[in-house]
Amino acid sequence: MPFSHLGLSPELVEGVRAMGYVEPTPIQLRAIPLVLSGRDVIGSAQTGTGKTAAFALPILTKLQRSTGVTRALILEPTRELAAQVETAMRDFARFTNLRVDVMFGGVGYGKQRQALRTGTDVIVATPGRLLDHISQGDCRLDNIEFLVLDEADRMLDMGFLPDVRKIVQKCRQDRQTCLFSATIPPEIGTLIKWTMRNPETVEIGTRRSPAETVKHVIYPVADDQKSDLLRALLDQVHYDSVIIFCRTKHRADRIGQLLKKNNHAVAVLHSNRTQREREQALKGFRDGRFEVLVATDIAARGLDVAEVSHVINYDVPQHPEDYVHRIGRTGRAQATGDAFTLMVAEDAKHVAAIERFIGKKIERIKLENFNYKYTALFDEDKDQRTYNEKRVRGVRMSGGYFFGPAKRRKR
Ligand code: AMP
Numbered sequence: 556m557p558f559s560h561l562g563l564s565p566e567l568v569e570g571v572r573a574m575g576y577v578e579p580t581p582i583q584l585r586a587i588p589l590v591l592s593g594r595d596v597i598g599s600a601q602t603g604t605g606k607t608a609a610f611a612l613p614i615l616t617k618l619q620r621s622t623g624v625t626r627a628l629i630l631e632p633t634r635e636l637a638a639q640v641e642t643a644m645r646d647f648a649r650f651t652n653l654r655v656d657v658m659f660g661g662v663g664y665g666k667q668r669q670a671l672r673t674g675t676d677v678i679v680a681t682p683g684r685l686l687d688h689i690s691q692g693d694c695r696l697d698n699i700e701f702l703v704l705d706e707a708d709r710m711l712d713m714g715f716l717p718d719v720r721k722i723v724q725k726c727r728q729d730r731q732t733c734l735f736s737a738t739i740p741p742e743i744g745t746l747i748k749w750t751m752r753n754p755e756t757v758e759i760g761t762r763r764s765p766a767e768t769v770k771h772v773i774y775p776v777a778d779d780q781k782s783d784l785l786r787a788l789l790d791q792v793h794y795d796s797v798i799i800f801c802r803t804k805h806r807a808d809r810i811g812q813l814l815k816k817n818n819h820a821v822a823v824l825h826s827n828r829t830q831r832e833r834e835q836a837l838k839g840f841r842d843g844r845f846e847v848l849v850a851t852d853i854a855a856r857g858l859d860v861a862e863v864s865h866v867i868n869y870d871v872p873q874h875p876e877d878y879v880h881r882i883g884r885t886g887r888a889q890a891t892g893d894a895f896t897l898m899v900a901e902d903a904k905h906v907a908a909i910e911r912f913i914g915k916k917i918e919r920i921k922l923e924n925f926n927y928k929y930t931a932l933f934d935e936d937k938d939q940r941t942y943n944e945k946r947v948r949g950v951r952m953s954g955g956y957f958f959g960p961a962k963r964r965k966r
Contacts, residue, residue: 561587564616566650571612574646580605585757587613590733595754597747598735604759606705607643610733614701615644615677621652623674625694627701628726630719631681632709633853634659634830635837640705641679653677658694660684661830668693682710682718689725699726704750707736707743708876716742723750738876769866769882771894772918773906775932778899782810785869786817787925788895789847795864796840799849800881802870810869811849824850852877868896871905875912900931 558579559568579587582600589596590613600606614627631637641657648655656670658680667684671693678685678694688694702723704710710719732751736743747754776784789797801807804825811823822836822845840848852872872878882894896917898906910916921927
């Protein structure tokens with residue numbers, strides 16, 4: 556079914572067409588008519604499924620034209636997501652006269668205050684900065700008719716729920732509310748009961764499974780060979796753009812430095828970097844100026860970077876949901892991608908938790924021509940026993956996975 560049959564305004568259909576979208580994704584097909592009908596909607600969909608348009612298009616249709624009063628509020632857990640959703644909404648709304656503005660911390664108040672004072676129709680915000688503007692008397696929420704709580708489970712993880720509650724309390728009682736969350740832990744269940752009226756749930760695909768278009772594998776390795784294996788992987792893999800996830804900011808910086816020394820064009824993204832540095836890192840990565848983005852989990856959720864061909868988990872994520880979110884950075888919107896996870900012996904417990912969470916075992920493989928040291932992980936299964944037999948006979952291990960000639964495609 557084309558976008559023009561979903562009940563969206565002609566300006567929004569035109570806006571979507573200008574973005575190059577041909578037909579709605581499953582979540583858009585289901586959520587757009589529901590939101591247009593005025594229902595509260597809970598969206599539970601894999602990342603990269605098109606959920607931004609699923610709420611943005613019907614809300615912008617219902618707003619129709621600018622009144623100079625803020626009537627829609629979208630809450631996001633991170634600055635990057637807020638900026639991304641603002642850009643998407645502006646693009647969708649380009650054939651309307653609706654104004655969309657973004658409010659987040661880490662930057663000055665002036666421009667945001669100005670936008671609030673001159674009247675904006677849609678605010679996309681992170682909770683803390685929005686509350687600052689409210690307490691300073693620059694922003695009121697009494698006219699909010701449409702409220703979206705995006706990435707609600709992430710807001711919970713980041714400790715934002717008390718702020719979210721304060722914000723919801725300030726919005727109109729008869730508003731329409733949409734909530735998006737990859738998982739619905741009990742705290743989110745309570746928030747739903749408290750903020751939503753008779754919501755309809757739209758669930759696309761199994762909530763816990765990674766996108767089907769992503770091929771994901773584990774590389775067992777000895778701890779002190781991790782960075783060598785990472786470099787060897789980058790040398791052998793045909794990639795366009797890679798995101799490498801690290802556990803801590805410090806490790807992200809260290810890996811960033813290491814890869815720079817190895818002549819990779821690298822950007823580093825984590826919360827200790829200034830807002831300007833974060834924006835430059837993302838922009839450069841999106842433009843193709845950086846081929847590698849090294850990041851902590853701040854970049855794991857919802858960030859939309861087109862054409863990420865590979866995700867590498869340099870460190871196994873501590874929370875199973877983060878695994879799904881991290882590898883969701885690749886294989887977005889029908890594209891395919893690969894996700895590699897480096898695993899050391901101490902990671903066994905976390906990997907087991909991830910496999911329980913996604914409901915299947917992740918394939919273990921070895922890199923061709925890499926001079927592996929022994930790790931107990933190689934005793935894990937039958938294939939690995941073959942390796943040990945070879946090792947006993949003094950034969951260098953060969954991997955079960957071949958990437959082809961060591962050549963990288965540059966953009
Ligand atoms: P989201 O899940 O909203 O972050 O969207 C993920 C990516 O899919 C973004 O790059 C969108 O621009 C893209 N996208 C969303 N909806 C569609 C569609 N109907 N057709 C093609 N691409 C889409």
